[in-house]
Amino acid sequence: xxxxxxxxxxxxxxxxxxxxxxxxxxxxxxxxxxxxxxxxxxxxxxxxxxxxxxxxxxxxxxxxxxxxxxxxxxxxxxxxxxxxxxxxxxxxxxxxxxxxxxxxxxxxxxxxxxxxxxxxxxxxxxxxxxxxxxxxxxxxxxxxxx
Numbered sequence: 001x002x003x004x005x006x007x008x009x010x011x012x013x014x015x016x017x018x019x020x021x022x023x024x025x026x027x028x029x030x031x032x033x034x035x036x037x038x039x040x041x042x043x044x045x046x047x048x049x050x051x052x053x054x055x056x057x058x059x060x061x062x063x064x065x066x067x068x069x070x071x072x073x074x075x076x077x078x079x080x081x082x083x084x085x086x087x088x089x090x091x092x093x094x095x096x097x098x099x100x101x102x103x104x105x106x107x108x109x110x111x112x113x114x115x116x117x118x119x120x121x122x123x124x125x126x127x128x129x130x131x132x133x134x135x136x137x138x139x140x141x142x143x144x145x146x
Contacts, residue, residue, distance in 0.1 A: 001112065002030060002038035002109040003109060004107060005029075005108045006018050006108045007021060007108070009103070010038055010091060010106065011088070013087065014087070016061065018087065018108075022082050025080070026044075026078055027079045027111060028078055028111040029060065029077050029078070029109060029111070030110075031074045031077075031108050032106070032107040032123065033072065033101055033103055034106075036071075036101075037102050040068070040069060041070065042073075043065050043075075045095075047131055048065040049065050052065055059085055059086050060078065060089075061080070062075060064076040071104075079110070086108070087108065090108070
């Protein structure tokens with residue numbers, strides 16, 4: 001379940017206090033970039049994962065980059081660093097690249113498994129085991145009955 005960690009314009013994003021400050025290593029993250037100009041299809045070019053990985057060298061392995069329409073790009077990655085250095089690295093990349101003025105909004109998400117998700121999975125697992133047990137019991141009962 002994707003949870004919003006930080007959002008806002010580049011200036012607001014830089015000052016944002018993440019809802020979670022530390023993520024377990026290996027947590028999937030998603031960065032949504034909304035632009036003021038229709039340049040998002042550039043993110044569909046071959047090799048953009050590598051380019052962004054080299055620019056954004058702090059705490060994230062980039063796994064996928066693509067655009068959604070003309071004004072929204074999405075970057076997926078796996079995190080192995082706390083959230084605050086990741087936010088700072090994103091802002092530094094925007095500043096160094098000189099593209100902060102093109103960016104309208106940034107939204108950083110993490111795919112965290114919360115207690116609700118775990119509880120639902122446990123309940124579903126128990127229900128499946130119960131139904132299987134009942135089905136086996138009924139089939140054995142029918143075989144034994146004359």
